[in-house]
Amino acid sequence: xxxxxxxxxxxxxxxxxxxxxxxxxxxxxxxxxxxxxxxxxxxxxxxxxxxxxxxxxxxxxxxxxxxxxxxxxxxxxxxxxxxxxxxxxxxxxxxxxxxxxxxxxxxxxxxxxxxxxxxxxxxxxxxxxxxxxxxxxxxxxxxxxxxxxxxxxxxxxxxxxxxxxxxxxxxxxxxxxxxxxxxxxxxxxxxxxxxxxxxxxxxxxxxxxxxxxxxxxxxxxxxxxxxxxxxxxxxxxxxxxxxxxxxxxxxxxxxxxxxxxxxxxxxxxxxxxxxxxxxxxxxxxx
Amino acid sequence: xxxxxxxxxxxxxxxxxxxxxxxxxxxxxxxxxxxxxxxxxxxxxxxxxxxxxxxxxxxxxxxxxxxxxxxxxxxxxxxxxxxxxxxxxxxxxxxxxxxxxxxxxxxxxxxxxxxxxxxxxxxxxxxxxxxxxxxxxxxxxxxxxxxxxxxxxxxxxxxxxxxxxxxxxxxxxxxxxxxxxxxxxxxxxxxxxxxxxxxxxxxxxxxxxxxxxxxxxxxxxxxxxxxxxxxxxxxxxxxxxxxxxxxxxxxxxxxxxxxxxxxxxxxxxxxxxxxxxxxxxxxxxxxxxxxxxxxxxxxxxxxxxxxxxxxxxxxxxxxxxxx
Numbered sequence: 023x024x025x026x027x028x029x030x031x032x033x034x035x036x037x038x039x040x041x042x043x044x045x046x047x048x049x050x051x052x053x054x055x056x057x058x059x060x061x062x063x064x065x066x067x068x069x070x071x072x073x074x075x076x077x078x079x080x081x082x083x084x085x086x087x088x089x090x091x092x093x094x095x096x097x098x099x100x101x102x103x104x105x106x107x108x109x110x111x112x113x114x115x116x117x118x119x120x121x122x123x124x125x126x127x128x129x130x131x132x133x134x135x136x137x138x139x140x141x142x143x144x145x146x147x148x149x150x151x152x153x154x155x156x157x158x159x160x161x162x163x164x165x166x167x168x169x170x171x172x173x174x175x176x177x178x179x180x181x182x183x184x185x186x187x188x189x190x191x192x193x194x195x196x197x198x199x200x201x202x203x204x205x206x207x208x209x210x211x212x213x214x215x216x217x218x219x220x221x222x223x224x225x226x227x228x229x230x231x232x233x234x235x236x237x238x239x240x241x242x243x244x245x246x247x248x249x250x251x252x253x254x255x256x257x258x259x260x261x262x263x264x265x266x267x268x269x270x271x272x273x274x275x276x277x278x279x280x281x282x283x284x285x286x287x288x289x290x291x292x293x294x295x296x297x298x299x300x301x302x303x304x305x306x307x308x
Numbered sequence: 309x310x311x312x313x314x315x316x317x318x319x320x321x322x323x324x325x326x327x328x329x330x331x332x333x334x335x336x337x338x339x340x341x342x343x344x345x346x347x348x349x350x351x352x353x354x355x356x357x358x359x360x361x362x363x364x365x366x367x368x369x370x371x372x373x374x375x376x377x378x379x380x381x382x383x384x385x386x387x388x389x390x391x392x393x394x395x396x397x398x399x400x401x402x403x404x405x406x407x408x409x410x411x412x413x414x415x416x417x418x419x420x421x422x423x424x425x426x427x428x429x430x431x432x433x434x435x436x437x438x439x440x441x442x443x444x445x446x447x448x449x450x451x452x453x454x455x456x457x458x459x460x461x462x463x464x465x466x467x468x469x470x471x472x473x474x475x476x477x478x479x480x481x482x483x484x485x486x487x488x489x490x491x492x493x494x495x496x497x498x499x500x501x502x503x504x505x506x507x508x509x510x511x512x513x514x515x516x517x518x519x520x521x522x523x524x525x526x527x528x529x530x531x532x533x534x535x536x537x538x539x540x541x542x543x544x545x546x547x548x549x550x551x552x553x554x555x556x557x558x559x560x561x562x563x564x565x566x567x568x569x570x571x572x573x574x575x576x577x578x579x580x581x582x583x584x585x586x587x588x589x590x591x592x593x594x595x596x597x598x599x600x601x602x603x604x605x606x607x608x609x610x611x612x613x614x615x616x617x618x619x620x621x622x623x624x625x626x627x628x629x630x631x
Contacts, residue, residue, distance in 0.1 A: 089512055091508055091512065121516050121517050125511065125515060125516040125517075128511060128513070129514030130514075131512070132512070133509075133512035135508070135509060135512075137505055139503075139505035139506060139509035141509070141510075141528075142606045143528050143603075143605060143606045143607075144606065152513075153510075153513035153515060156523055157515055185605070187607060201513070202512075202513070205514060
């Protein structure tokens with residue numbers, strides 16, 4: 023697979039337009055255990071941001087904070103200029119939003135989970151039309167037409183009536199991506215989308231994500247796939263122990279890391295990758 | 309490695325193995341056959357069984373009426389209230405509001421703690437003694453009206469408890485209230501059995517809690533809820549015989565045993581009522597099978613799907629399968 027640069031992708035000017043996601047000093051603790059210690063992140067429209075870091079560094083938690091699956095204890099997150107999870111009154115006091123208001127904020131943010139979380143009692147097609155019909159009130163006919171289109175996009179045009187249990191992990195994850203896209207989100211969050219997959223199924227999911235990035239979707243991706251990060255990410259953020267250690271372009275962070283923690287993490291990832299490659303060669307020789 | 313791959317007619321072929329002998333099974337079969345033969349012979353020779361009479365009792369008008377009203381309508385009504393109430397109480401129990409959680413706990417504690425027979429007897433005669441009538445209106449409306457000297461006392465609807473408390477409907481309400489306590493625990497287990505990721509996925513798509521519960525969580529919980537609910541329904545068929553404590557006597561057991569003691573055909577009456585209970589229970593088991601299949605869709609395979617998949621696997625050359 024040859025490496026393509028991400029410059030061919032259309033991007034709106036990062037400088038002048040307001041950012042799509044602005045997170046400032048985000049803090050989060052679970053039972054006194056501080057998981058996020060003041061994260062700052064800015065994501066512009068059309069940008070692909072990859073969050074790297076060892077497990078337990080808070081990447082997934084931060085991703086879940088963006089669409090309010092976790093409430094934050096400190097800092098602020100704005101998506102498309104809208105403060106997430108809270109309403110600020112004239113005096114500067116914050117008020118929790120109601121369940122319905124939070125649900126409305128989540129509509130425009132798609133999320134893809136490590137374990138797919140497809141609805142097992144619904145077919146692939148039903149998984150795709152459920153939210154557009156229930157949340158947006160789109161007619162069944164319209165939602166179905168759009169769902170078929172999306173299934174074709176992710177290469178599953180022949181599987182609309184398959185239940186998730188009858189699909190492979192890679193197929194399930196592609197349905198899950200299509201399900202998120204069915205809501206026409208302006209932002210897509212990926213939480214280790216390939217970590218639960220068998221190695222030979224990773225490629226098909228990354229391909230769909232790469233196409234999505236090329237089409238100009240704004241994406242925040244938590245992943246351990248270094249190849250994907252190098253190739254697709256406009257901006258790479260390395261997190262460790264609840265703080266951002268280092269950030270920059272993929273070339274800067276992955277190619278020429280400055281921080282010792284980044285370096286040691288990348289070394290570890292690289293040796294794992296080499297080990298895998300070695301295993302493959304051993305298998306071929308056997 | 310190469311030995312198994314080598315050609316030649318000396319390679320082992322299709323297996324025709326002798327089954328393991330099970331002499332115990334044959335002994336058990338003979339013993340059971342003898343017992344069944346003895347039972348049948350006793351049915352034929354002991355005239356006190358009097359099966360023709362039992363069949364006759366089964367078809368008598370009061371028995372049929374008791375079956376339809378007390379037993380079948382009682383079961384359906386009781387279970388309807390029980391299932392709806394139970395799911396509601398389970399949802400309250402899992403609510404984030406501690407007061408609602410406590411209400412749910414208290415309800416289950418009370419209704420699961422008292423025997424149905426006692427509950428029905430109490431509804432039948434006790435409640436009507438305490439409250440002759442129940443007025444539905446503005447809370448404390450009558451007191452307010454008195455203070456203010458109004459003629460309107462904010463009562464919209466009055467229930468005559470004395471009349472209501474001895475009806476079949478009161479009995480159904482009693483059975484339903486009691487059943488709801490048990491169904492609540494079943495529904496709670498069902499809801500908790502659904503993976504947390506399901507609700508998260510639904511919320512991430514912008515569904516609010518209500519839609520998430522109704523469209524995503526409960527349908528999946530049903531897979532776990534249905535089998536024990538079938539059990540509860542069959543138990544409810546039998547518990548409708550407690551309606552006589554209300555006292556509601558248009559009920560299967562009361563009617564048949566009344567005929568039995570009147571005509572001195574006690575045992576044929578018992579045979580008749582047993583047969584009816586078994587018939588109703590069997591019909592319900594068939595219904596349960598279809599319900600389980602419906603709510604199990606997407607999980608495992610039905611027999612037809614398994615056959616189809618098998619056919620596909622055979623049709624596809626080995627090594628080419630999989631996606």
